[in-house]
Amino acid sequence: MVAPVAAPAPRADAAPGRGPGTRPWLAWLVVVPFLVYVGVFLVYPTGVVLAGAFQDADGAFTLENLAALGEGVHRQAFLRSVELSAWTALLGAVFGALLSWAVSVGRPDGLPRRVVVAGSGVLAQFGGVPLAFAFLATVGFQGFVTRLLKDVFGLDLFAGGAWLFEMPGLVLVYTFFQVPLMVIVFLPALDGLRPQWREAVDGLGGTAWTYWRHVGGPVLLPAFLGALLLLFANAFSAYATAAALVSQGSPIVPLQIRGALTGEVLLGQENVGKALGLGMVVVVAVAMSLYALLHRRFARWQ
Template sequence: MTSVAPAATTPGGSTGKTGGAAGRPSAAAWLVAVPFLAFAGTFLVYPTVLVLVGAFQDSNGAFTLGNLGTLFTGVVFDAFLRSIELSALTAVIGAVCGALLTWAIAVGNPDGVLRRVVVAGSGVLAQFGGVPLAFAFLATVGFEGLVTKFLRDSAGVDLFAGSAWLFELPGLTLVYTFFQIPLMVIVFLPALDGLRPQWREANASLGGTSWTYWRHVGGPILTPPFLGALLLLFANAFSAYATAAALVSQGSPIVPLQIRGFLTGEVVLGQENLGKALGLGMVVVVSVAMGVNVLLQRKVAKWVRR
């Protein structure tokens, strides 16, 4: 009979079969991770450091808080308010409409054609932005768009009577909602799928009603993921740039367009780093939103493990 040597075990009692000493990643693991780390460092970490350092420097490279002080004055502060207003409005519209659409497909056949089509379409439309999205709306409801000309010729209705709303905040709200709703479907669907049938059955066996179930079981479970998705939609709209840049050709009503103006246009003497201060302000706002989202997701994870 041949003897089999016992496998080496870690101090915690588990068998160690992969990785280096003390659980360190192997050379192969580092070889795979290095390209990603280099990419993230070049296009994420390095620009963030430049923005962070430049926000506290004047035109001569000396330390200053003047750039940050400018964020709370004049057109710059108004741009932040409009960006927050636009992001909050589109996040609420996207979250409510997306949640209703998600509920409609979640209560249906999990393997049905409708669910597969909606989920696949949401995955595509959530990433459909920038110049193609702006062009699609211009071709549809622009000054000479298909729908605009049809309503004007057939019903005498002018969508732009006295206002170029498509190229202002109302138009941005409509366009942003186009990709906010599909994103909500993708994010919120796992939360609805996580509602276990046993919870509803237990509620019914104890004499509870549908209101009781949603008041004490479904509502408390779905509220954190709904709020988390709402914050994700807010951050998504707040940081969107390409769609607004392609649609709004004049003026800078929101912060991303303000940053574009400071980086590509003429800059007032002494405000060379104001664009970086604006970028830092955006980083702070998005970081707060995503930080609260992480806390909400942790609360959801506790429910899932129970």
């Protein structure tokens, strides 16, 4: 018969009540500033936009603001915004993926990788007035490259019109910060490809095409599509760069909102601007929801 083992007596110097759930208010003390920030700068503005989109100038309920989104310049602005976002997202995703692949095949601690990653972190946030000025100083009417090509080679970049201040120019400028963002988002997915998978394919007599067709491609596809949606939402919601570059007209939705809120064209259009903002919120929310679903699927391979 085995004698029962007595449980050790608690230490006299052990501090009582030090369990993980003893002081939950400490955790809330850390979270509260973040919640306040989100509430002031995200939840409250979204509520103002949502309420104003269904009100007229007198504060009465109306659907005319939402109906105006499908008419005339507002509909064209949404179509151009979607077109601009789609083109820049596609170009940024393709070139960013190629750059990410070129970096991933090198040494993990090599200088090229560190330079590209550090530069991407900076350039992905480089927008607004500084980016617009950089392009104006480079390929503007009197830009360095423009004058160099015209004086040395006789080439006029603006022979066909002021393309830099129209949709082609916005595509070029937006792609400048879309490519580094793609590198930041997609490079971890490439790093997640395990060398053992390639070795297994080679051991079974497969080719490089076999590996990318049946292993690498299916694993990277959700991450690529998710990054594509993220780039689309990033371009669709961008404002400062277009506002600094386009001084006349409002070809995209963010500039339409600026015109409605400041009364540049018509007075009393503030609630129409809020309806435009609500439309942008819906589009970005759908894109980010799809991105979250694709990211969850890719996370299984990490």
